[in-house]
Amino acid sequence: MKIPALDLKKQIAPIRGELDSAIKEVIDHTGFILGERVERFERHVAQYCNVKYAVGVSNGTDALSLALLALGIKSGEGVICPAFTYYATAGAAAAIGAVPVFADIDKDTYNISAGSVRKILAGKNKVKIKAVIPVHLYGQCADMRGILKLAREYKLKVVEDAAQSFGAEFKGKKSGTLGDCGAVSFYPGKNLGAFGDAGCILTNNKGLAEKLRILRNQGNKSSYIHLFLGRNNRLDSLQAVVLDVKLKYLDVWNKKRMETAGFYNRKLAGLPLKTPFVADYTTHIYHQYVLRVQGQSKGLLEHLRRKGIDSRVFYPIPLHLQECFKYLGYKKGDLPESERAARQVLTLPIYPELSRQEKDYIIQSVKEYVNG
Numbered sequence: 462m463k464i465p466a467l468d469l470k471k472q473i474a475p476i477r478g479e480l481d482s483a484i485k486e487v488i489d490h491t492g493f494i495l496g497e498r499v500e501r502f503e504r505h506v507a508q509y510c511n512v513k514y515a516v517g518v519s520n521g522t523d524a525l526s527l528a529l530l531a532l533g534i535k536s537g538e539g540v541i542c543p544a545f546t547y548y549a550t551a552g553a554a555a556a557i558g559a560v561p562v563f564a565d566i567d568k569d570t571y572n573i574s575a576g577s578v579r580k581i582l583a584g585k586n587k588v589k590i591k592a593v594i595p596v597h598l599y600g601q602c603a604d605m606r607g608i609l610k611l612a613r614e615y616k617l618k619v620v621e622d623a624a625q626s627f628g629a630e631f632k633g634k635k636s637g638t639l640g641d642c643g644a645v646s647f648y649p650g651k652n653l654g655a656f657g658d659a660g661c662i663l664t665n666n667k668g669l670a671e672k673l674r675i676l677r678n679q680g681n682k683s684s685y686i687h688l689f690l691g692r693n694n695r696l697d698s699l700q701a702v703v704l705d706v707k708l709k710y711l712d713v714w715n716k717k718r719m720e721t722a723g724f725y726n727r728k729l730a731g732l733p734l735k736t737p738f739v740a741d742y743t744t745h746i747y748h749q750y751v752l753r754v755q756g757q758s759k760g761l762l763e764h765l766r767r768k769g770i771d772s773r774v775f776y777p778i779p780l781h782l783q784e785c786f787k788y789l790g791y792k793k794g795d796l797p798e799s800e801r802a803a804r805q806v807l808t809l810p811i812y813p814e815l816s817r818q819e820k821d822y823i824i825q826s827v828k829e830y831v832n833g
């Protein structure tokens with residue numbers, strides 16, 4: 462059997478008619494960038510997230526950079542990021558000249574905690590820290606309560622990286638709506654994915670939303686009147702209409718992921734493997750279903766791949782040890798929980814269209830390895 466990490470053909474097939482007519486309408490209309498279709502999608506996202514404003518942008522990385530820029534983060538200022546996340550979290554901060562300051566993660570949730578952020582703030586830092594980016598990794602929210610409290614105490618801006626958690630809730634509030642801004646990615650492989658790159662920024666702050674709309678469009682206040690040093694970070698309407706069609710199905714898809722996670726948890730109970738820990742303050746939309754093994758994930762990973770199961774490691778090298786961040790001066794051993802997680806995690810496919818037969822095969826293959 463061959464089981465990919467994600468099968469978008471299976472997701473698209475049942476809604477193909479709707480998608481085709483939405484795309485055709487854009488071609489007939491020819492308003493390809495921003496405009497009414499993007500605005501309609503932004504309204505629907507805002508409604509879905511119960512947030513005042515959603516600003517469509519080019520991708521999740523730009524969403525993070527723009528949010529930091531709009532919040533006034535300047536070159537040389539420190540931005541706390543988890544060491545265990547996708548490159549873009551810290552890359553987006555570095556791209557605007559800010560300095561990533563890496564926090565270690567909680568060993569159970571894989572997210573940064575108030576404790577790890579406080580450790581940095583209370584210590585000696587080479588730069589003045591002005592912001593924190595909690596990442597809601599794999600689809601469950603970081604402990605925002607403690608992080609927001611610290612942010613108030615130290616006057617930090619909070620940009621949630623909700624790239625992997627669109628639809629997850631922290632104590633009943635949608636991820637990305639708790640900090641000053643939330644950055645969302647609609648990369649095709651995300652739970653809500655476009656047919657290309659796309660993203661958005663969530664905020665309840667009117668002034669900030671207005672600034673973000675100007676910044677994403679070359680700093681244009683109105684045609685050829687440039688108020689800020691903006692960028693071209695606009696969302697195009699083909700992506701907006703695709704996302705608008707898919708948004709209606711997101712909760713059903715996320716529910717299926719949750720059911721599959723429950724199934725895997727039950728079937729793997731009692732084995733020497735750590736199944737995902739879900740904290741009581743958050744829901745989990747299982748962008749990834751992540752297992753943790755004692756020692757190293759390599760053996761199980763290779764076994765699953767031999768069996769045709771596209772298991773992955775997100776992420777094999779923590780950011781503080783990446784070549785591109787060498788200039789920041791971190792060394793091995795500095796952030797032990799991130800380093801350990803990088804050695805021990807691996808994913809099982811969890812996309813909504815997986816059949817019962819495929820899930821059984823995945824479990825059987827894991828057990829085969831673990832039980833020798």
Ligand SMILES: Cc1ncc(COP(=O)(O)O)c(C=O)c1O
Nearest residue numbers: 520521522547549550624646648
């Ligand atoms: C945690 C995290 N942050 C940021 C991004 C960047 O999003 P994008 O690929 O849309 O630029 C991604 C996804 O790729 C991500 O997983």
